[in-house]
Amino acid sequence: MKHEHNGEPCFSNHDHSEHHKHHPHQEVPCACGHDHDDHKDHEHHHHQHPKLDHGDLSITHHENAIIISAEREISGDYLLIKDTLALGLKELADWVESQDGLVGHIKGHLTEKAKSAMLSTTGDGVQIKEAHHPVVILNLAVIVFVVDEASLANQVLTMIAKLNQSKKRL
């Protein structure tokens, strides 16, 4: 059933009478302030609910996009992780296409954090404890359309797992 949203057609193609099946709150209470018993007045297009985590991925929806965000600290060599991520992002995009989905964007950002130091004093002098451990911080943002959410989350988790394993191939 297609119907109008604010004068514009909905391109999500899902049955809006089944809305609560698509956006289950499950045992998580919804704090959005909308009256969910009165769906007719509900602006579906402009409405976001955090979903239950798949692993520790953050998964939300907007329009009919699936939005996955993740942050990770990965121990290992920056260049190796960068190369593995580049391969992983391409594989993820190819997977979306193979499912007849549409890639909005898939982005990752890597920050190397190799050195850290703790400095402390009780007044007599300053003690410095330094550590050298290559750690890379990954920020990931995936926005795609028209794919199965659970399968997409699994693909993302698999990609991240490969990053964790990449150091073992050194």
Next chain:
Amino acid sequence: MKVIVLGGFLGSGKTSVLLQLAKFLVDRFMKAGDTTPVVIVENEIGGSGVDNLLLENQGLTVKNLFAGCACCTSSAQLEDTVLLLKKEFDPEWLIIEATGLAYPDKIKQTVEEAFGLETEIITIVDAKRWFRLIAAMEPFVSGQLENASSVLINKIDCIDENCLNLVTASIRSYNSGIPCYPISAITKFTDDFWGKLLGNLLTDDYNELKG
């Protein structure tokens, strides 16, 4: 304070354009002292950002607006953010990078109605994916062109001239007469390009500085 909303679908190249635009404005409008001529509002639909990290690493002043869309779910936060930035930095330029799922016109309306600030929309289009996106979600993608001052047709390095002409004609079928500028955001834009694009927004201050 002048406001520019950079809109356009996911992956169209908004952040690449923003990097160059912000550098151009910072270079031209930086004055002596600790003033901040350009502040960026980075809106991300997801719970954490990626583009903001890139922008911050370039030394730009960025305020993040995450986990919602400034055109709808986060419009109230946008008002608060603009007010805060005006008080804290009072920049000459505020650039709002919309999410790829936003209607830029709604952001313009929010800013103009709340603050009466002159606001222009520059919409960036991915020439390579234009027809695929139009086929999949025409009302949404064409809606991003509404009330835009100009359109940057990006990624022309990936298409031929015939395709560029078709994309331009398609864009103008939704917004007739809109200025369209073919670009490749991976190459450096000239000052003349920015002069043409920003037109009236570049005031006498700019001409004096350029002088």
